[in-house]
Amino acid sequence: MVQLVSxxxxxxxxxxxxxxALASEVAVAGGLDAEEVDRWVLxxxxxxxxxxxxxxxxxxxxxxxxxFAVHGGALQVSVCDEGQGFDLVQVVVTxxxxxxxxxxxxxxxxxxxxxxxxLTVDRLPGGGCxxxxxxRLGGAAKGGAM
Amino acid sequence: MSVTCxxxxxxxxxxxxxxxxxxxxxxxxxxxxxxxxxxGGRLVVDLSGVERxxxxxxSTLLTIHKAAAKDGGTVIFCGARPFFREVLRxxxxxxxxxxxxxxxxxxxxxxxx
Numbered sequence: 390m391v392q393l394v395s396x397x398x399x400x401x402x403x404x405x406x407x408x409x410a411l412a413s414e415v416a417v418a419g420g421l422d423a424e425e426v427d428r429w430v431l432x433x434x435x436x437x438x439x440x441x442x443x444x445x446x447x448x449x450x451x452x453x454x455x456x457f458a459v460h461g462g463a464l465q466v467s468v469c470d471e472g473q474g475f476d477l478v479q480v481v482v483t484x485x486x487x488x489x490x491x492x493x494x495x496x497x498x499x500x501x502x503x504x505x506x507x508l509t510v511d512r513l514p515g516g517g518c519x520x521x522x523x524x525r526l527g528g529a530a531k532g533g534a535m
Numbered sequence: 536m537s538v539t540c541x542x543x544x545x546x547x548x549x550x551x552x553x554x555x556x557x558x559x560x561x562x563x564x565x566x567x568x569x570x571x572x573x574x575g576g577r578l579v580v581d582l583s584g585v586e587r588x589x590x591x592x593x594s595t596l597l598t599i600h601k602a603a604a605k606d607g608g609t610v611i612f613c614g615a616r617p618f619f620r621e622v623l624r625x626x627x628x629x630x631x632x633x634x635x636x637x638x639x640x641x642x643x644x645x646x647x648x
Contacts, residue, residue: 402558409556409587427587427618434589438557488627491601493594496626500590503625 390465393418395456400445400470408437408455412466415457419464419526428504429464429524435497436468436508436520444470444518463506463525474518477510537584538566546645547574548638552584555592564595568602576608577648579641583614588622600632609633609648611641 393415398404412433416426437455445451454469480498487495502508507523536553549570551563571578580599585592596612603610611633615623623629635641 402556405556405558406554409554424618430587431589431622434556434587438589438591442557491597491631493597494590496593497590500622500625 390458390460393457393459395454397452397454399449400441400447400451400453401449402438402441402447405434405437405441409434411455411457415466416464416524419459421464421524421526425524429522432501432504432508432522432524433466433468435501436466436522439497440468440470440472440518440520443475444472446472459526460523462527463523465521465523467519467521469513469517469519471517473516474510474512477508536563538563538570540570543579543638543642544646546577546579546642548579548581548642550581550584553586555585555588555595557589557591560591560595563592564598567595567599571599571603571608571610576603576606577645578603578608578610579638579645580610580612581614581638582612582619583616583637585615585619588619590626593622593626593628596632597628609645611635611644613638613641 409430412430413426416429421429440453441447445453451471456467458465484495484499505522505524509521511519513519536559538549538551540547540549547570549567553559567580600610613635614637635644
């Protein structure tokens with residue numbers, strides 16, 4: 390694994406623009422085309438917003454760590470917060486119900502999952518949660534129906 | 536991020552630019568809802584200047600759509616870029632919103648009502 394860049398930020402939604410800008414730069418440098426860059430930035434932005442708002446409950450005293458890397462021909466990002474973590478299956482089931490009920494909110498992780506090749510959630514032993522996104526470089530996944 | 540409004544034959548056309556994210560969405564929502572109210576429930580929202588959209592931005596558009604529908608009004612979203620259109624399709628909001636390719640088509644639809 391080659392770590393490209395990492396940053397730590399307070400849980401402030403105003404800081405998310407820096408994560409999105411960095412996600413875009415990393416994807417362009419990795420050779421993704423414009424369409425795939427858009428998908429990657431959307432996925433990273435959704436997961437980072439989730440970490441700030443839900444993981445850390447927008448507490449500026451809590452940090453979010455974002456680590457970009459290349460591993461096995463794929464771009465990866467790990468977004469880690471200080472929250473309790475979540476059950477991905479449960480979140481997706483709830484989100485799909487909200488989607489069909491036309492409720493606002495709940496679309497972020499569904500979108501993120503659609504825009505990358507893999508999305509995994511790890512609860513850390515000492516507390517905290519890391520969401521990892523993986524997107525293949527060269528022949529990246531296309532977005533599709535959920 | 537900016538929200539500007541012009542009037543075409545008595546119909547308000549609101550142009551939104553920038554990023555529809557969790558940081559900007561509340562301001563965009565409030566500004567567009569104010570134009571909806573003063574525009575008599577008919578509004579065109581031109582999204583051609585939106586560079587990126589996130590789920591919080593989609594929630595904002597849904598809030599605006601619901602606010603108009605609740606009072607018997609109509610909001611037409613137009614000009615969304617191809618990836619924006621794809622995001623609307625993925626989230627099935629393209630089946631809910633009134634969407635046209637450009638402001639002219641949106642105005643034609645509202646005039647026909």
